[in-house]
Amino acid sequence: MTLEEKINADIKVTMLAKDQGKLEAVRGIKAAILLLKSSGKPVTEEEEIKAMQKMVKQRKEAAEIYTTQNRKDLADVELLQIAVIEAYLPKQMSEADIKAVVAQIITQVGASSPADMGKVMGVATKQLAGRADGRVVSALVKELLSHTL
Numbered sequence: 001m002t003l004e005e006k007i008n009a010d011i012k013v014t015m016l017a018k019d020q021g022k023l024e025a026v027r028g029i030k031a032a033i034l035l036l037k038s039s040g041k042p043v044t045e046e047e048e049i050k051a052m053q054k055m056v057k058q059r060k061e062a063a064e065i066y067t068t069q070n071r072k073d074l075a076d077v078e079l080l081q082i083a084v085i086e087a088y089l090p091k092q093m094s095e096a097d098i099k100a101v102v103a104q105i106i107t108q109v110g111a112s113s114p115a116d117m118g119k120v121m122g123v124a125t126k127q128l129a130g131r132a133d134g135r136v137v138s139a140l141v142k143e144l145l146s147h148t149l
């Protein structure tokens with residue numbers, strides 16, 4: 001079952017369950033995928049994942065703003081949508097797993113100093129796409145390269 005088929009099935013289930021919060025989030029995912037498809041070229045699963053990760057990031061930022069403005073009601077809506085969207089995303093790797101992959105990439109690329117961070121990040125972002133947050137990967141690459149001196 002493709003992601004789009006799963007989303008369509010979940011829309012039906014949430015409509016029957018009358019779960020407005022979840023329905024809104026699932027419809028948002030469907031809208032994002034339809035927007036990607038409107039470009040005319042075939043959409044890969046990786047592009048769908050990137051779109052959903054972007055949605056999660058936007059909602060986290062919105063929830064943060066709502067929290068600072070003492071609008072807990074609106075922040076709760078955003079947090080609920082984050083939980084629903086994250087259920088469709090692949091499981092994120094743990095920091096230890098990311099560190100192991102990054103260490104392997106560093107030896108593979110032959111990086112030895114922080115100046116080689118660009119080479120390592122290029123390979124790491126391709127290998128860890130959708131499974132790890134770019135900021136975490138960047139911090140770990142920086143940490144490991146600074147310790148190899």
